[in-house]
Amino acid sequence: MSDAKVMLSCRNVSVRYWVGDFKNIGLKEWVTRRLTGKYNVVDFWADKDVSFEICKGDMLGIIGTNGAGKSTLLKAVSGIMEPTRGRIVRNGRVSALLELASGFDGDLTVKENAYLRGAMLGYTRAFMDETYPYIIDFSELKEFENRPFKQLSSGMKSRLAFAIASLVEPEILILDEVLSVGDGAFKAKSEAKMREIIKGGAATILVSHSLLQIRALCNKILWLDKGRQIAFTDDVAGVCDCYEEFLKNPQQGPVYDPVAAKARIDARAAAKARREAEARQMKIDAEKLRKVRELLRRSEGGKRR
Amino acid sequence: MFSKLKRHQFLFEELVKRDFKKKYKRTMLGMGWSMLSPLLMLLVMKVVFEQFFGRTVNHYTTYLFCGLLTFQWFSESTNGGMRSLFGNAGIFTKVNVPKYLFLFSTNIQVLLNFALTLLVFFVFCAIDHVPFTWRFLCLVYPIATLLLFNVGIGMVLSALFVFFRDIDYLWSVALQLVMYGSAIFYTVDNFSPKVQLVFSLNPIYRHISYIREIVLAGTIPSLATHLTLLGFAVVALLAGAYMYKHYNTKFLYYV
Numbered sequence: 001m002s003d004a005k006v007m008l009s010c011r012n013v014s015v016r017y018w019v020g021d022f023k024n025i026g027l028k029e030w031v032t033r034r035l036t037g038k039y040n041v042v043d044f045w046a047d048k049d050v051s052f053e054i055c056k057g058d059m060l061g062i063i064g065t066n067g068a069g070k071s072t073l074l075k076a077v078s079g080i081m082e083p084t085r086g087r088i089v090r091n092g093r094v095s096a097l098l099e100l101a102s103g104f105d106g107d108l109t110v111k112e113n114a115y116l117r118g119a120m121l122g123y124t125r126a127f128m129d130e131t132y133p134y135i136i137d138f139s140e141l142k143e144f145e146n147r148p149f150k151q152l153s154s155g156m157k158s159r160l161a162f163a164i165a166s167l168v169e170p171e172i173l174i175l176d177e178v179l180s181v182g183d184g185a186f187k188a189k190s191e192a193k194m195r196e197i198i199k200g201g202a203a204t205i206l207v208s209h210s211l212l213q214i215r216a217l218c219n220k221i222l223w224l225d226k227g228r229q230i231a232f233t234d235d236v237a238g239v240c241d242c243y244e245e246f247l248k249n250p251q252q253g254p255v256y257d258p259v260a261a262k263a264r265i266d267a268r269a270a271a272k273a274r275r276e277a278e279a280r281q282m283k284i285d286a287e288k289l290r291k292v293r294e295l296l297r298r299s300e301g302g303k304r305r
Numbered sequence: 306m307f308s309k310l311k312r313h314q315f316l317f318e319e320l321v322k323r324d325f326k327k328k329y330k331r332t333m334l335g336m337g338w339s340m341l342s343p344l345l346m347l348l349v350m351k352v353v354f355e356q357f358f359g360r361t362v363n364h365y366t367t368y369l370f371c372g373l374l375t376f377q378w379f380s381e382s383t384n385g386g387m388r389s390l391f392g393n394a395g396i397f398t399k400v401n402v403p404k405y406l407f408l409f410s411t412n413i414q415v416l417l418n419f420a421l422t423l424l425v426f427f428v429f430c431a432i433d434h435v436p437f438t439w440r441f442l443c444l445v446y447p448i449a450t451l452l453l454f455n456v457g458i459g460m461v462l463s464a465l466f467v468f469f470r471d472i473d474y475l476w477s478v479a480l481q482l483v484m485y486g487s488a489i490f491y492t493v494d495n496f497s498p499k500v501q502l503v504f505s506l507n508p509i510y511r512h513i514s515y516i517r518e519i520v521l522a523g524t525i526p527s528l529a530t531h532l533t534l535l536g537f538a539v540v541a542l543l544a545g546a547y548m549y550k551h552y553n554t555k556f557l558y559y560v
Contacts, residue, residue, distance in 0.1 A: 018558060027471040079401040082554040096400070103395040107327055115324060119316035120400045127314075 004055035006091065007203040008172050013086035015047040015072050047084070048074040048227045053140055054220065059204045061218035062238065063211070063243055066092065068224040069205045074098060074174050077205065092171025092202060097123065101175065104157060106150030113149045117164045123225075130166055138193075139163035141187070159186060166193045173197065173204045211240050223256060231256035237265055309403055321409035324464050329416060333370060339418040340425050343370075343377055354490040364521055367433045371520060372489030373454060374426055375447075375513045379417040379455060380480050383410040386459025387466045387476060394560035404556065408459050416452060417475055430520060446531065447515045453538035454508055460545025464552050467559050483509050508537040 018041045025033070025132050028243050034260040035037040054060050057274040062070050075081040077088060078096035101119070114135055118128040137143055144152060154159075171175045175194075198204050198217070208214055214221065214236065223230040238261030246254045310317070329335040350369055351359075359365040389407040390397075428439070465472045479525055487510040493501055504510050511533060518526050 025467045031468065080555055092315065094401075098399055104398050105323060105327075107330055110325060112326070116319045117315075119313075119319040120314075120396060120402070125315050125318075135505075145382065150325070 004057065006053055006055050008094075008205075009053040010073075010077065011051050011089075013050045013073070013076060013083045013088060014045060015069070015076050015081060016043045016084040017072075018042065018048050019044045033176075035088075045227050047076070047083075047224070047231075050222075050224065050227075051086075052220075052229075052232045054203045054205070055066065058220060059198065059218045060220045061214035061225065062205065062207045062222045063239070064224035064230075065247075067226065069103060069165060069194060069227040071098070071176060072223055073224070074205065074207060076174055078174055090172060092112055093122075094172045094174065095168040095170035096174040097165045097168070097176065098174070103148050104161070105274045106148065108149055109146050110136075110144050110149060110152070110160065111146065114160065117161070118167075120244045121165065121168060121176045123167070127167075134166070135163045137162070138166075138189075155183060157192075162190050162193075166190070168197065169200065171202045173202075175204065175206045176184045177208055189233055199286060211244065215240055221225075223254070225254040230254045233258070235261065238262060241265065259267050275279075309402055310406075311403060313406060317406055317410060320406060321413050323409070324410055324414040325417075326372070336421065339421045343373060343422050344425065346377070347373055348410070350490050358491050364433050364435055367430055367435055368517065368521060369490055370426055370429055371516045372487060372513045374422055375421075375451065375516060376487055376489055377438050378415065379451065379483070379509055381418065382412055382455040383458050383462055383480070385415055386455070387462040387472065389459070390463035390510065390556065390560065391467050394556075398557060398560060404553065405460065408456065408463055412452070412456055412459060415455075431551060435520060436523065440519050440523060442524055443525055444516060446513045447534060450534040451512050454512075454541045455542070457538065457541025457545040461541070461548050464545075464548035467552075469558050483507070487513055492542040505552065508534075508541075511537070548558045 030039070050073060052060065052068075062073065064070050072081070074096060075098070076083045077090075077096070078094050081088075105116065108116065111132070114132060115125075115128055119125075123131075136145060138163070139156070141152075141160055144156065149157070171251060182219075187233070206214070206218060218236050220232070220234045221236045222232045223243060225240050231242075233239060233256075235258060238258060239256055241264055242256045242259055243254075246252065318424070329338070332338055334341065348368070350373065351366060353466065355365060362368050375385040386408050390404060393407040397407075462472060462476060476491070486507055488504065493504050496504070511530070515526050515530060515534065518524055521560055
């Protein structure tokens with residue numbers, strides 16, 4: 001693990017937002033507030049001192065409650081935002097699949113939108129020409145090809161978005177809750193596709209509220225709470241446990257205690273082992289009982305004869 | 306910057322295409338409007354002002370058209386440019402692309418419109434019996450500098466527009482001022498030298514008078530004029546580049 005190539009490293013990354021009077025106030029308000037000294041802008045740190053590192057083949061899960069700074073961190077990692085402090089080093093092409101269904105143009109047709117989105121994701125024209133039939137096929141939108149985009153249902157829109165986005169061959173893949181979209185059949189299809197990409201992708205970051213998904217897929221985990229980094233470790237199960245604990249009793253505060261987590265996991269493993277042993281014992285006992293009965297029956301039969 | 310532009314070439318082309326399609330969507334005449342609307346404007350101005358100024362100016366229609374052509378390009382380009390950044394917030398908040406692409410694509414679309422109008426202009430020159438000379442080739446120069454000037458002003462405006470939507474209204478007033486201050490339908494000959502000096506500080510007026518000198522007088526303007534036009538473009542571009550560089554990471558907070 002240690003000799004694997006580091007694909008992405010974030011060191012003490014902090015991102016600051018402003019909150020307060022600066023937005024949507026117009027020129028007049030801005031001038032008057034500046035003059036009267038009522039111009040009030042407060043710093044808000046969406047992320048504070050977040051550090052992590054992922055290598056080739058890693059899958060990092062980011063967990064945290066709403067407003068923990070997950071999406072902001074992803075924006076910083078993908079280069080849309082500059083971190084206010086700290087350093088982000090990327091050693092490869094980053095593909096960020098954030099908020100897939102937005103950013104389309106309602107007036108353009110499905111085909112035009114597909115090309116525009118492909119261009120946004122950094123594909124080439126030749127690549128789009130080649131894969132366009134596949135995209136339309138995958139998203140099952142053949143008959144809507146030349147319709148204006150605004151006439152599509154929201155499910156269809158996200159299907160198209162997913163089909164285009166799923167063609168990425170990134171070295172660093174960033175996923176914000178986009179593992180699957182659509183209705184039943186399409187959901188299964190898209191999830192399978194996503195797993196394929198993750199397997200092919202070198203390093204993946206996944207933000208998800210589904211701990212089940214995180215536990216199943218990730219080998220590293222980052223826990224954020226109100227911008228602060230609670231834990232970054234490869235003890236995925238341990239952190240997930242602590243996080244679940246925290247969700248149940250928020251007043252105790254977000255704490256990751258590796259020893260306690262280890263103990264809890266060990267205890268659970270021991271309990272499981274005990275249960276299994278018991279079950280095995282019961283099976284053996286039942287078997288013995290059956291044999292004894294068999295013997296008894298035979299001996300009774302012998303007496304009769 | 307150029308390597309970046311090359312990398313985003315496909316996106317750029319798609320943006321230009323989109324701007325075109327959106328512009329002519331649901332208009333019956335489509336591209337025809339790019340030629341027709343300046344002509345209608347020309348007609349109005351000719352009818353209104355010919356009585357006052359037509360008698361003293363030779364080829365008054367062409368004189369008027371020179372001014373109108375240039376001003377309308379400036380007006381369309383800066384108005385479109387102003388909205389280009391804010392209007393594409395949905396894109397640059399999700400993908401990491403150079404933000405000037407949107408402004409450039411708007412300007413390409415407007416430039417092509419201008420080219421169409423220019424063709425009509427040449428037809429009018431022919432009808433008005435303006436002698437065509439090889440000096441017409443010099444028209445490339447003011448077109449190039451005005452394009453750069455437009456881009457620079459567009460950059461400043463589009464950055465400001467993200468912060469203050471009031472810029473929209475302020476700019477429409479400013480455009481009115483530029484229009485009346487650019488001697489589109491009158492001549493500056495009757496003004497005092499002091500006032501003429503003020504005129505010479507107006508970039509749009511300077512571009513218009515360059516074009517008039519080539520088309521109507523058939524002479525090439527002085528080197529100083531060339532340098533002045535270039536100066537305007539450079540200053541505007543520097544101001545625009547400063548805005549984009551300085552606020553590049555801040556736009557995100559305002560959309």
